Amino acid sequence: MLLIKEDDGIIQYMRVLFLDEEEEKEWLLSLKEVEGIIGYTFNNKKWLREAFIHYTFYYPEEPRECNQRLEYIGDSVLNFVIDTELFTSYPDSPPGVLTRLKSANVDNEKLARVAAKCGLHRFLRHQLLGLDDWIQNFSNEILKYPVHSNGLIDTPKILANTMEAVIGAVFRDSTSVDTVWKVFKRLLEPIISPQTLQVHPTTELHEFCQKNRIIIRFVEGSNDEKNSTYHVLLGNNNEVIGTATGACKKEIVKNRAAKAALDHLKSTIS
Amino acid sequence: MLLIKEDDGIIQYMRVLFLDEEEEKEWLLSLKEVEGIIGYTFNNKKWLREAFIHYTFYYPEEPRECNQRLEYIGDSVLNFVIDTELFTSYPDSPPGVLTRLKSANVDNEKLARVAAKCGLHRFLRHQLLGLDDWIQNFSNEILKYPVHSNGLIDTPKILANTMEAVIGAVFRDSTSVDTVWKVFKRLLEPIISPQTLQVHPTTELHEFCQKNRIIIRFVEGSNDEKNSTYHVLLGNNNEVIGTATGACKKEIVKNRAAKAALDHLKSTIS
Numbered sequence: 278m279l280l281i282k283e284d285d286g287i288i289q290y291m292r293v294l295f296l297d298e299e300e301e302k303e304w305l306l307s308l309k310e311v312e313g314i315i316g317y318t319f320n321n322k323k324w325l326r327e328a329f330i331h332y333t334f335y336y337p338e339e340p341r342e343c344n345q346r347l348e349y350i351g352d353s354v355l356n357f358v359i360d361t362e363l364f365t366s367y368p369d370s371p372p373g374v375l376t377r378l379k380s381a382n383v384d385n386e387k388l389a390r391v392a393a394k395c396g397l398h399r400f401l402r403h404q405l406l407g408l409d410d411w412i413q414n415f416s417n418e419i420l421k422y423p424v425h426s427n428g429l430i431d432t433p434k435i436l437a438n439t440m441e442a443v444i445g446a447v448f449r450d451s452t453s454v455d456t457v458w459k460v461f462k463r464l465l466e467p468i469i470s471p472q473t474l475q476v477h478p479t480t481e482l483h484e485f486c487q488k489n490r491i492i493i494r495f496v497e498g499s500n501d502e503k504n505s506t507y508h509v510l511l512g513n514n515n516e517v518i519g520t521a522t523g524a525c526k527k528e529i530v531k532n533r534a535a536k537a538a539l540d541h542l543k544s545t546i547s
Numbered sequence: 548m549l550l551i552k553e554d555d556g557i558i559q560y561m562r563v564l565f566l567d568e569e570e571e572k573e574w575l576l577s578l579k580e581v582e583g584i585i586g587y588t589f590n591n592k593k594w595l596r597e598a599f600i601h602y603t604f605y606y607p608e609e610p611r612e613c614n615q616r617l618e619y620i621g622d623s624v625l626n627f628v629i630d631t632e633l634f635t636s637y638p639d640s641p642p643g644v645l646t647r648l649k650s651a652n653v654d655n656e657k658l659a660r661v662a663a664k665c666g667l668h669r670f671l672r673h674q675l676l677g678l679d680d681w682i683q684n685f686s687n688e689i690l691k692y693p694v695h696s697n698g699l700i701d702t703p704k705i706l707a708n709t710m711e712a713v714i715g716a717v718f719r720d721s722t723s724v725d726t727v728w729k730v731f732k733r734l735l736e737p738i739i740s741p742q743t744l745q746v747h748p749t750t751e752l753h754e755f756c757q758k759n760r761i762i763i764r765f766v767e768g769s770n771d772e773k774n775s776t777y778h779v780l781l782g783n784n785n786e787v788i789g790t791a792t793g794a795c796k797k798e799i800v801k802n803r804a805a806k807a808a809l810d811h812l813k814s815t816i817s
Binding site: 345346348349350353354356357360361364371372375376454 | 615616618619620623624626627630631634641642645646724
């Protein structure tokens with residue numbers, strides 16, 4: 278009541294603070310849900326809280342706290358537990374195979390898939406426009422590829438980063454590598470194995486063509502500000518056997534064109 | 548005695564086998580020295596043994612065993628323990644700083660320095676010609692740079708790999724990250740800190756020139772089969788202010804030319 282007598286500026290200021298506090302309470306309560314999803318109860322909720330603050334949240338102010346350091350240590354511990362798991366599971370695999378397996382099990386798409394399935398983005402505090410749509414689109418896309426798209430999907434990196442931050446938070450809270458593996462092994466299932474490991478379509482196309490003595494080349498189509506285009510041309514006639522256009526990373530568009538060309542060649546040859 | 552009655556070929560063959568067995572025994576005995584140097588006694592000597600077999604050892608036969616897998620897991624656990632140490636030691640450092648610190652603490656030169664100081668190469672079974680000379684030269688060179696040369700020394704990668712394999716062996720034998728850190732922290736001292744972290748001369752030169760509004764450019768000199776040459780040219784007159792030639796990686800030669808140019812500019816400006 279007293280506040281009404283103050284000037285407008287101050288009332289406004291207090292309102293914002295009040296709203297923030299309410300929101301903060303609600304948000305902290307909602308984080309309990311995260312503990313249920315990942316199956317781990319934090320001793321110190323500070324780590325859990327920090328994992329869900331994106332550095333854009335305080336924009337335009339300097340971030341007072343954010344999840345970048347947890348993301349850093351989460352990435353590190355994840356790489357290590359996956360390496361250890363692969364090393365013991367495949368005692369005859371040379372380092373080259375282990376490296377490819379590790380990369381597939383910790384790459385952005387793999388982690389973003391887990392984060393999206395767990396719905397972790399619902400708890401993230403950020404100020405990024407259009408993120409929900411992007412994640413919704415990603416969530417729809419992954420249904421087409423049960424294990425991994427191998428470079429065909431436009432992955433929201435922020436999802437992978439949030440996953441790493443949560444892994445980092447569990448590690449900092451538990452200070453135990455074993456706990457990290459126990460908690461996240463389940464969420465990361467199925468772990469990609471030598472049997473389920475696939476190469477990206479661009480690599481597969483090159484290998485396929487070399488084996489079958491087929492000459493192809495990639496040509497970039499006309500790009501506008503948003504979209505890029507790739508064509509795959511066959512032999513001396515430059516027959517177009519694969520094309521893709523998209524408003525995402527060029528590498529993904531190239532992979533999609535390669536996938537189309539591969540499908541075409543396989544159906545023609547067999 | 549019986550063997551003398553056999554033909555030359557067989558006697559020779561048996562001698563080789565006999566020598567191998569003797570050598571094997573001596574080698575296994577010598578590995579006890581490694582345990583003393585690193586301050587860790589292996590429960591299962593199999594890991595210690597494997598750490599010191601380079602893949603060239605059985606050449607031209609296929610390697611029956613070698614240290615590449617231990618090198619792989621050693622690299623992984625080392626990265627992780629260093630990350631954890633830096634994360635806790637520098638609670639206010641952002642991920643970018645942690646990344647640079649980690650790289651400096653696990654790079655080839657840093658690990659090769661430790662391996663050379665410990666004399667680990669003396670125990671390595673390999674078939675590489677000229678390795679001893681290279682290592683001797685490296686051991687002399689590091690005396691000029693007490694902590695790190697920052698890209699000025701030609702580092703024998705095999706030394707760094709051996710160090711990683713030994714770290715991997717201790718990890719596999721102890722199955723304990725804490726033990727790995729306890730054993731190798733001492734050997735890795737001094738851990739490079741934000742205070743002792745330096746940038747490579749090429750980067751430092753560019754930063755220095757930007758700050759002082761100086762225009763320079765690198766030019767590759769005439770290279771023969773063994774040596775490469777770099778010059779640093781100043782301003783529009785193309786005055787040569789730094790030159791280096793060497794029979795090692797181009798990056799190192801470029802760093803040496805940059806260092807020469809930096810020394811020249813600093814003495815001229817101050």
